[in-house]
Amino acid sequence: xxxxxxxxxxxxxxxxxxxxLSACGGGGSNSTNxxxxxxxxxxxxxxxxxxxxxxxxxxxxxxxxxxxxxxxxLKKIVxxxxxxxxxxxxxxxxxxxxxxxxxxxxQAASKEVPDIxxxxxxxxxxxxVDADLFAPLNDMVEENGLKDTFQSGILDYYTFDGxxxxxxxxxxxxxxxxxxxxxxxxxxxxxxxxxEMIEAVKTLxxxxxQPMVIGEKDSWTGSFLFxxxxxxxxxxxxxxxxxxxxxxxxxDPAYVEAIEAFQxxxxxxxxxxxxxxxxxxxxxxxxxxxxxxxxxxxSWATGxxxxxxxxxxxxxxxxxxxxxxxxxxxxxxxxxxxxAFAISKNSKHLxxxxxxxxxxxxxxxxxxxxxxxxxxxxxxxxxxxxxAGYSDMAMNVLDLFKKVKGxxxxxxxxxxxxxxxxxxxxxQSLFVEKKDAAAVAKELQAAYEDNK
Amino acid sequence: xxxxxxxxxxxxxxxxxxxxxxxxxxxxxxLVSLYSGLLDWNGIGKSTFIGLDNYVKMFTNDSVFWPxxxxxxxxxxxxxxxxxxxxxxxxxxITRFVRRPNFLVSSYFLPVILSVAIIGQLWKxxxxxxSMGGMINGILTSLGLESWTHSWLTEPKIAIYxxxxxxxxxxxxxxxxxxxxGIQNIPSEIYEAxxxxxxxxxxxxxxxxxxxxxxxxxxxxxxxxIGSLQSFDLIxxxxxxxxxxxxxxxASHMYNMSFxxxxxxxxxxxxxxxxxxxxxxxxxxxxLFTRLEKRxx
Numbered sequence: 001x002x003x004x005x006x007x008x009x010x011x012x013x014x015x016x017x018x019x020x021l022s023a024c025g026g027g028g029s030n031s032t033n034x035x036x037x038x039x040x041x042x043x044x045x046x047x048x049x050x051x052x053x054x055x056x057x058x059x060x061x062x063x064x065x066x067x068x069x070x071x072x073x074l075k076k077i078v079x080x081x082x083x084x085x086x087x088x089x090x091x092x093x094x095x096x097x098x099x100x101x102x103x104x105x106x107q108a109a110s111k112e113v114p115d116i117x118x119x120x121x122x123x124x125x126x127x128x129v130d131a132d133l134f135a136p137l138n139d140m141v142e143e144n145g146l147k148d149t150f151q152s153g154i155l156d157y158y159t160f161d162g163x164x165x166x167x168x169x170x171x172x173x174x175x176x177x178x179x180x181x182x183x184x185x186x187x188x189x190x191x192x193x194x195x196e197m198i199e200a201v202k203t204l205x206x207x208x209x210q211p212m213v214i215g216e217k218d219s220w221t222g223s224f225l226f227x228x229x230x231x232x233x234x235x236x237x238x239x240x241x242x243x244x245x246x247x248x249x250x251x252d253p254a255y256v257e258a259i260e261a262f263q264x265x266x267x268x269x270x271x272x273x274x275x276x277x278x279x280x281x282x283x284x285x286x287x288x289x290x291x292x293x294x295x296x297x298x299s300w301a302t303g304x305x306x307x308x309x310x311x312x313x314x315x316x317x318x319x320x321x322x323x324x325x326x327x328x329x330x331x332x333x334x335x336x337x338x339x340a341f342a343i344s345k346n347s348k349h350l351x352x353x354x355x356x357x358x359x360x361x362x363x364x365x366x367x368x369x370x371x372x373x374x375x376x377x378x379x380x381x382x383x384x385x386x387x388a389g390y391s392d393m394a395m396n397v398l399d400l401f402k403k404v405k406g407x408x409x410x411x412x413x414x415x416x417x418x419x420x421x422x423x424x425x426x427x428q429s430l431f432v433e434k435k436d437a438a439a440v441a442k443e444l445q446a447a448y449e450d451n452k
Numbered sequence: 453x454x455x456x457x458x459x460x461x462x463x464x465x466x467x468x469x470x471x472x473x474x475x476x477x478x479x480x481x482x483l484v485s486l487y488s489g490l491l492d493w494n495g496i497g498k499s500t501f502i503g504l505d506n507y508v509k510m511f512t513n514d515s516v517f518w519p520x521x522x523x524x525x526x527x528x529x530x531x532x533x534x535x536x537x538x539x540x541x542x543x544x545x546i547t548r549f550v551r552r553p554n555f556l557v558s559s560y561f562l563p564v565i566l567s568v569a570i571i572g573q574l575w576k577x578x579x580x581x582x583s584m585g586g587m588i589n590g591i592l593t594s595l596g597l598e599s600w601t602h603s604w605l606t607e608p609k610i611a612i613y614x615x616x617x618x619x620x621x622x623x624x625x626x627x628x629x630x631x632x633x634g635i636q637n638i639p640s641e642i643y644e645a646x647x648x649x650x651x652x653x654x655x656x657x658x659x660x661x662x663x664x665x666x667x668x669x670x671x672x673x674x675x676x677x678i679g680s681l682q683s684f685d686l687i688x689x690x691x692x693x694x695x696x697x698x699x700x701x702x703a704s705h706m707y708n709m710s711f712x713x714x715x716x717x718x719x720x721x722x723x724x725x726x727x728x729x730x731x732x733x734x735x736x737x738x739x740l741f742t743r744l745e746k747r748x749x
Binding site: 216 | 494692
C-alpha cells in the first residue's frame with residue numbers, strides 16, 4: 001500500500017512540477033512555443049529564486065530592414081528596456097508592411113493577436129476595434145506624460161467612442177519632391193497652379209525629360225495623388241465625409257472634375273511608360289536615381305530620398321501641391337497619420353506590455369531624432385534639426401509641416417475596404433484607358449452603395 | 453490482398469499519421485471554406501449567415517468574376533492545347549535525335565526550379581518599355597518595328613497574354629521532363645518490330661509513341677489544367693491583377709476579396725467555385741482519357 005501511495009504522491013508531484021514549468025514557459029504568449037519554452041525556462045527561473053515572473057512580450061512591427069534607422073532604433077530601445085527589466089523578454093516579429101497586414105488578419109481571425117501589433121488609422125482600424133481585439137490605452141497614455149508628447153489632434157484618428165486604441169509612429173503630409181537639376185535643364189519653374197504643372201510636364205516631355213514617376217502597381221500611390229487633386233477641386237477637405245454623411249455622392253462635380261484633371265495629367269504624358277507595372281519601391285527608385293523631375297509622395301519618403309544619389313548637393317526640393325482650376329488652398333495637405341502600435345486585449349501580460357509600450361513611445365522621438373528619422377513622426381521633437389545635420393530638403397519638409405491648415409485622409413482611411421478597392425482600380429484604369437470621367441464616378445458610386 | 457500477413461491494426465497504425473495530416477490539411481479546410489462561403493464575414497468580427505447570397509452575387513453581379521473565369525480558362529486552354537503538345541513534340545525530338553539528352557532536358561527544366569518571384573521580375577524587365585531597357589521593345593525598335601512595340605504588361609487587352617506566355621515558358625520544361633520520361637519507358641523492341649513492318653519516323657510516333665504515352669499525357673494535362681486554375685503567384689508578382697482588374701484570374705480575385713477587400717465569406721465562396729471547377733475538370737479529363745485508352749487497347 002505504502003509503495004502505491006508513494007507512487008501516487010510521486011505522480012502528483014510530477015504533475016505540479018509540470019504545471020509550474022508550463023506556467024513559467026507560458027510567458028511565450030505564442031501558444032506554439034509554449035512547450036519549447038517550458039523546457040528551457042526553468043533553469044533561468046531557478047537561478048533567480050523566482051523573484052519576478054518571467055515575461056515574454058511579442059512585438060510585431062514593420063521595421064524589418066536592418067539597414068533602416070528605424071530598425072536600429074527599435075532594437076536599441078528594446079535592449080535598454082530589457083536591461084532595466086531583466087525578467088522581460090521582448091520577442092520581435094519584424095515583417096514587411098504587406099506581410100504584417102496579412103499576418104495580423106489571419107491572427108485576428110483566430111483571436112491570436114500578438115501582444116503588440118501594428119494597425120492603420122481610422123477606417124482601416126475599425127474592423128479590429130469592432131471585433132474587440134485591442135485594449136484601450138486611455139490610462140496608459142496618461143502615465144509619464146506620454147500623451148503630451150504627441151502632436152495635438154493626432155490621437156483622434158486612433159480613438160473610437162472615447163477609447164484610444166493605438167499610438168502612431170508617424171504623421172505625414174503629401175508633398176511634391178522635385179529634382180532641381182532636371183527642372184533647370186527643362187527650363188521650368190516650380191508650378192504654382194495645376195495648369196502650370198501640366199505645362200511644365202509638356203515642356204519637360206518635349207525635352208526628353210521624364211516629368212513625373214509613380215509606382216502605380218500598388219494602386220494607393222495614384223489614389224493618394226488623386227485625393228490631393230480632389231482636396232483642391234472640392235475647395236477644401238471633407239469630401240469623403242460628406243459622402244459618408246449622405247450629403248454628396250461620388251457623382252458630385254468636384255469628384256468628376258478631379259478625375260478630369262487627373263486624366264489631363266496622364267494625357268500630358270506625366271508618368272513613365274508602363275506605370276501600372278511599377279510597384280511603389282521601383283517607382284520611387286526612378287526618382288531616387290535621378291531619372292525624373294517630379295515625384296508626388298507622402299513625406300515619409302524624405303529619409304529615403306535624402307540618402308539617395310539624387311540628393312547630392314541639395315539637388316532635391318519640395319513644394320506644396322498647387323491649386324487646381326484656381327480652387328483649393330495649397331496649405332491644405334493630404335494627411336497621413338502613420339501606422340500605430342496597438343496592444344492585444346487578450347495579452348497574457350497586459351500590464352507589462354502597456355508599461356513597455358509606454359517606455360518605447362517615450363523614447364521614440366529622441367532616438368528617432370538621433371538616427372535622423374524624426375521628419376514626419378507623430379510626436380513633438382525637441383532639438384535643433386539644422387544643427388543635428390538634417391538636410392535642407394528635410395528642413396523644407398519640416399517647414400511645410402508648419403504650414404498645414406487641415407486636409408484630408410487617404411481614401412482607405414476613410415472608406416470601407418470594398419469601396420476603397422473600387423476606387424483604387426477605377427483610378428488605376430485612368431492610367432491605361434481613356435474613360436469618361438462621369439462613368440468612372442458613376443461606377444464608384446454604385447460600388448459604394450453596394451458596400452454600404 | 454494481404455500478402456505481407458500484417459494485421460489490419462498495424463496497417464491502420466502506419467496509414468494513420470498520413471491520413472490525419474491529409475484530412476487535417478485538405479478536407480477540414482475545404483469543409484470550413486464551404487461553411488465560410490455561406491457567411492457575410494470580414495474575417496475578424498462577427499459573421500452573419502446569408503445562405504447562398506454570396507454565390508448569387510458572384511454569378512450575377514460581380515463585374516470581375518466572369519472575366520476572371522474567362523482568363524483562367526484561356527490560360528488553361530493555352531497550357532493544355534499549346535504547352536503540352538509542344539512539350540510532347542520536343543520530348544519526341546529529343547529522344548530521337550539527341551544522343552545524350554539529359555543535359556538538354558535539365559536545361560529546359562531549369563525555369564521550373566527558379567522561384568516565380570524571380571521569373572516574374574525577370575520578365576517584367578524584359579517587357580519594360582524600351583526607355584526603361586525592356587528587351588523585347590528594344591529589339592523591335594532596333595528592327596525598325598516601332599509600331600509593334602507595346603507596354604506589354606499595362607495595356608489591358610494584351611497584358612494577360614504577356615503573362616500567359618511567361619507561364620507557358622516556365623512550365624514547358626516540366627512537361628517535357630514528364631513526357632520525356634514516359635517516352636523513355638516505351639520498350640525499344642516495339643519500335644524495332646514496327647520498323648520491320650514499315651512504320652518509321654512520325655508514323656511510328658502516331659501509332660506507337662502516342663498511344664503508349666497516353667497515361668503520361670493524361671497526367672501532364674491534368675497537372676497543367678489544375679496548375680492554370682491555381683495560377684496566382686506569377687500574376688501577383690507581375691501585375692497584381694491590374695491594370696484595373698485586366699489580368700485578374702480566379703485565384704487572385706479570391707485573394708483580393710478575402711484579404712484586401714476583407715470579404716472573407718465571399719472569398720471563400722470563390723474558393724469553393726474554384727475547387728468545384730478543379731474536381732469537375734479532373735473527372736472530365738479522366739473520362740476522356742479512359743475512352744482514348746480503351747480505343748488504343
